[in-house]
Amino acid sequence: MKKISSIFLIIILSLGLLTGCSSNKTNDTKVKEENKTVKVTVPDGLPAMSVAKLIKENPEISKDYEVKYSIEKTPETLSTSVMKEEPDIAIVPSNMASIAYNKTKNYQIAATTGFGSFYIISTEDLKSYNDLKGKTILNMGKGLTPDITAQSILKDRGINITSDVTFNYVNGVPELVPMVVSGKEKIAVVPEPALTALMEKKKDVKIFKSLNDEYKTLNNSEYGYPQATLIVKKSFLAENKEFVNSFLSNVEKSVIWANKNKKDLAAYCENIGVSTEKGIIENSLDRANIKYAFVKNTIEEYKKYYKKLFDFNPKSVGGTMPDEGIFMEK
Template sequence: MRKKISILLSVVLSTTLLYGCNKKMDNEKETKVYKEVNIAAPDGLPAISMAKLAKENISIQDEYKQNYIIEKSAEALSTDVMKEKIDIAIVPSNMAAIAYNKTSNYKIAGTVGMGSFYLVSSEDITDFEDLVGKEVGNIGKGLTPESIVQNILKAKNIDSSKINFNYVNSANELIPMLLTGKIKTAFVPEPALTALTSKNKEIKVIKSLNDEWKEVTGFKEGYPQSTLIIKEDFIKENKDFVEKFLGALTESISWANINTSKIGEYCKEIGISTEHKVIGESLKRANLNFIPIKNMKKEYNDYYQKLSEFDIKTVGGKLPDEGIYFTEK
C-alpha cells in the first residue's frame, strides 16, 4: 500500500512540476520582449526599395521587430527625423545633410538610388530653355528635386526667376494636375511617371535629370536622389543588426529589379500608392540600386558642395563634415 502511495505521489509531483515548467515556458514566450526598430521611407521608390522586407516581414535578427513606416511625403518624414523618432530612414539626399547638421545624430549609410526625376510635358518642349515663361510643376520645395533643377538651370545660364514653379508635396498631388491639364509641364519621378504616361500618351519624356546632372557636373553616376540614414545612437547599440539590415536591404532592392512581375503586388499589400500594375515597368528607368557609402563618399562630397554653392540652406546651413558618413565595423 505504501509503495502504491509513493508511486502515486511521485506521479503527481512529476506532473505538477512538468505542468509548472510548461506554464513557465509559456509565460516566457508570452512575455518575450522584442527591440522595436522604426524604419521609414516616403511613398514611391524609397518605399519600393524595402517592399520585400515589409511584405514578407523578414527577420533581420532575433529579438528585433521592425516597424516599417511609409510616409505620404518627404516633408512628413522630415518632421519625424528631426524629432529623432526614426531609427533608420530613406530620405532625399539633401535632407540627410540637414538632419546631420541639425541633430548630429544621423549618419549616411549609402544611397538607395540615383536620380529618377524626368522633365515631362504635353507641350512643344525640347530642352530646359523652353521652360522660360511657363508654369512648371515640381515636388518638394527646398529638397533634392528643387536643388537639382536649380543647379542645372544655373549651369545652363537660364534665369529660374523667369519660370513659374508650382511646388507640391508629393507625386500624388502632381499627377492629377498633369492629367487634368492644370499644368502641362513638370518634373516627375518614377514610378509615378510610368503611371502618368500610361494614362495620357500626349505627355512625353523630354529629359532625364540624372543625365543632365552628369552633363553639367561631370559626375559619372549622376546625383544620389535617395539616401539611407541611420541614427548614430542606434548604430552604437545595435552594430550587428545594422550590418544585417544593410545586407537585407541590398537583397530587397535586387529582388525588386529582377522580379518585376511580382513587385507590384508586394507594393500594393504594404500600402504604396502607385498603381501596382506599372511598378515593375517603372523600374527600368528608376535607377534603384543600393551603393554603400564607402563607395560614394566623393560623390556625396561633390554633390553637397554643388548644392551649397547654389544655396547653403539646402544642406542645413553648412557643409557636413566627414562625421556624417557611417563607417562599417
C-alpha cells in the same frame, strides 16, 4: 488502491507537463523581452518599394534583435520623427539627411537606396533646351530639392532661370498630375512612379530629359544625385555595429530583388500599404532608379550634391555644409 495510485500518477504527470509548458512559456517571454527592438522608418513611395521585401518578410537580421518597420505617409511626419530621433534607422530624402545631421549630430549616412527619379516631361515636341525658352515649367515645392536640382541643371545647360523660363509650383504630385492631364500645364518636372501614372492617363506626354542622366553628364557622376538616403543613429551604431552591417546587406539584397521581381514587388507593396497602385509600381521600375550604394562609394557624390544645394539655398541642407562626420564608417 491500485486505481487510486493510477489517478495520483496521472495527476502528477499532468502537473509536470503543465509546469513544463509554463516554464517554456516563461523562458520564451524572457527571450522576447531581452530582444533589442530596432525601429526602422521609411517614407511611402520609392523608398518603401526598395525595402518592401524586408518589410513584408521581416527576416531575422541578427539574433536577439526584433525589427519594427513603419511607413510614413507624408514628408512632415517623417521629418518630425527623425528630428525627434525616434527611428534607429531611416530612409530619408538626401537633404533631410544633412539637416538631421546638422541638427542632431546623431544620424550618419550609411547608404543610398535610390538616385534621381525626376524627369522633365512635355505634351509638346521639345528638341533642345532652347525650346524651353519662353515656356512655363510646373514643379513641386518651391525652393525644395526637386526645384533646386531642376533649376541647377537648366542653368548648367545654358538656360537663364530668371528670364528664359517661368516656374509654376504646386505642393505635391496629387496637385501636379491633374494639371498636366487637364492640359493646364504642358511642361513639368515629374518623379516616378507618378510619371508612369501620368503617362497612362495622358498618352501625349513625352519624356524630354532625365534629370539624373543630365546630372551624371554635367557632373561627371557615376550614379547621379542621391535621392533616397539611408541613415543610422550614431548612438545606436556604436553599440550595434554587427547588426547594422547585417541590416545593410539585407537592404542591398532587397533592392536587387525589387528590380528583378517586378510583379512580386508590386504584390508586396500592396500588402505592406504602399499607396501606389500595383500596375503603376510594376511599370515604373525601369525609370525609378532604385539602386543600392554603400556610403564609402558615394562620399564624393554627396559632397558635390550638397554643395550645389548649399550654394542655391543653405537652408536646404540645414544651414551649413555637413562635415565628414556625416558619413558612417563601416
